[in-house]
Amino acid sequence: MSKTTLGLIAAGSAAAGASITALIFSSRSSTPITTPASTIPAPAPLTSGFPAPQPVLTPVPQPLPSTTLPLAPVNPPGVLKYGLTPAISDTSITPSHLAAYNRMTRNPHWVAEHFTPQSLSLNNASRRNSVFYEDAAIPPMFRAKLSDYFRSGYDRGHQVPAADAKWSQDAMDSTFVLSNMCPQVGDGFNRDYWAHFEDFCRNLTKSYPSVRVVTGPLYLPKQYPDGKWRVSYEVIGNPPNVAVPTHFYKVIYGEESLHNPTCKVALGAFVLPNTEIPNSKSLRDFEVPLEAVERASGLIFADKLPIERRKKLCSDINCEIMVREFDRVKQQRTALNAGQIAPAQIAQESRRW
Template sequence: MKRIIWPLISCVSLGVGGLLGSYHQRRIERPSCDDIVQSRWSIFTHAATAKKQLPTPGPPNRSGEIMKFGFPGYDEVRTHDNYVLSYDCRMRNPKWVFECLTREDVKYNDAITRTNCQFEIDQLVHPFFQSTNEDYRGSGYDRGHMAAAANHRRSDGVMQQTFLLSNVSPQIGEGFNRGIWNELEKYVRTLTKKYAKVYVCTGPLYLPYKEQQRTFVKYEVIGNSVAVPTHFFKIIVGETSTQLFDLRAFIIPNSAIPDETHLERFLVPVDVIERAAGILLFERLPKNALRSVNAPL
């Protein structure tokens, strides 16, 4: 009997002892309320301190090292006496041309005429990307001004600058350059009698077209890869003497257009031009002073 009882007692003792030991161990390992509060306070204070610390500075900018041997290109902006131009080296065309005209700029002076001017290469453009008179020879296209020569009659020198070929794009002659485009340029000059200043932005476009349910951009090139634009845009902003503004925006296809076609047919929203040309125009024009957009001519 003793042989049976003593082993049982030993087993029970070991079991109870193990349970008590395990319970005691858990009590030791389990944190008290004070421990929890202290721990959370430490986390809070650490986070608050971390917010005040300045971020670790990153490595120094390496653009100077990376571009040690020069950038592939910059926006080719040229400033002249009476207009500003951005040149597109890939297309051998201007991207855009800006003018600010007054009545004095366009005032007729029989001593200053285009007969005294000659088209010439813009020597500030790299020879790889220059447009030349030879490019136009036999092409069937006119050398169409973006900043019109007749807009700049202050002096012979000022007018001659408009004959730089960086200010020129290939244009259909009869029905466009000598037709509706000329009418639009004349219209701009008449506005100088109405407004204190007339701001003009002009440029070429290469617009897509649909063919067999697909969209393409297709344009001709002449001479030394001089692109022939499919369309041209002109945005005109008239500023009154009281700083109010009227805006008109045009897109006209580079094609022969019947003489009886009215300019109003080609009025478009400004954002149509911006999206097509990839530029933002007249961003700083105060919107609360914009009196009209594409009002009847």
Template sequence: MKKALFLISLFSLMLNAAPTACPQFYVDGEAPDIVNEKLVAQTKELCFEAFGVMHSGISKTPLWSAEYLTASAIDADVPRKDKFHEETLLPQSERAELKDYAKSGYDRGHMSPSADMPTESSQSESFSLANMVPQDHNHNTGIWSNIESATRYLAKKEGSLYVITGPIYKGTLKSIGNGVLVPTYIYKIIYSPKQQKAAVYFTNNEPGKAYHVISVKELEILSGISFFPKMSEEKKTQLLGLPEPKAMK
């Protein structure tokens, strides 16, 4: 199977809704708007089988990774096969390499999790470094793993969810390897079509069990990204009830 269906370069600093080649992963088919023009440079969209990525050649990580997560996809329960790989659809100068993570002290942290993937081919695609950020190991295997598990639990309960996961870079930044930036924060936006509400799990990329649930509006202010272009400002302040992060089936 072809590794990715589409690759789109964004050549301008347009602050309007960018066209997307993978509308199936977004509410109303509308991809997020990048409002902070500093984030637009060297962005490329990658559409995979079960998720879509907006990749930054500046951070050499995704700006976000988006999924339409269904109960049936989770029920597929595809056995995990760790096959991390470089994303050859990206220019070498803009992508992370396996050697960047070697002995870095950071995990290759999935944004769209492998456990969400409904097929072997989509799981393989989820191990692309275009879907990864340098993640604190204890964070990755602790609170973040529980957040991913809680998200799948909610998807089974609701039937389906739109999920957008990504990093935020603030303050004095660290990098690994050849300039792969380490996120300050990692977030997961969850939108329920059934309830027509959204909320965000928000965490520091560090050890510990701390997390916050914030509104989409709060995240937009922090990130410089408008995640749901068609959603009213009032709705962006409302909170979907999110389950407590813990290991769930």
């Protein structure tokens, strides 16, 4: 089985992996599609004094003059006089990120962030001073609400992490807006593998002086026992209106220079299922072609970046997450000594790790 086929298969999520194989892992043909030329044959050369047979040309019907067209008895655009607002992606610019919001799913379409070694070295903010809040720029009927997440069983999952915006309290606070959130599985994903992945992105500043990341949700189909493919996802809230993504993607741009507009850029694309993922899983298993994310998201990435300036991220650096299990064990032991958790709970957590 090819690497691209294996790309998103996480432990315990075989169906999700199969869906990705069918939906986004098929590569576009590299053979250009051409339009056939005219089928009218060219005249044959003259032979032995006999003229070559000439092709029979079929007359091409000409359109009737506009004066002879019948007057249309209907006027579909007439409905616009009553008002018909098309689907809107509410775009927002905050101190920490640029984003587009999906009113139907109550999740972001995408969020884009930028960080550098300097921005990450600053420590002028604390999560303890930040609170989750609703996005007042989104109309109330389309807005994700704090109550939608209450007892939902899902985390309010940052798409732009708070840890990427420690350079100011305002920047960190802006990451807590609900339009930057998606429902994410907590244990084993948002608080574990996904957090390690976010840390991997920050560590890229050791190799690149400028890093940009676009993150967003996906809603991918899976194959059912009857052989058909269907998109199925949970919806939370009261009334149920916030979609729970089946997967998440990150597209990473590692820029070799912060100021040179013609520098090379290392590109990497990853798709992870919204489910518990063992920390032993290789990040390379979730690497996908950039085209795969484009097919699944409907977005086009880096189309203005010339091919000669592109590099493959995972050919340039080691695409593996670093899991600090000893930190988790130390935290659990501290909680045990404080009487906050029972020894059996530590044993259970250790088996899960």
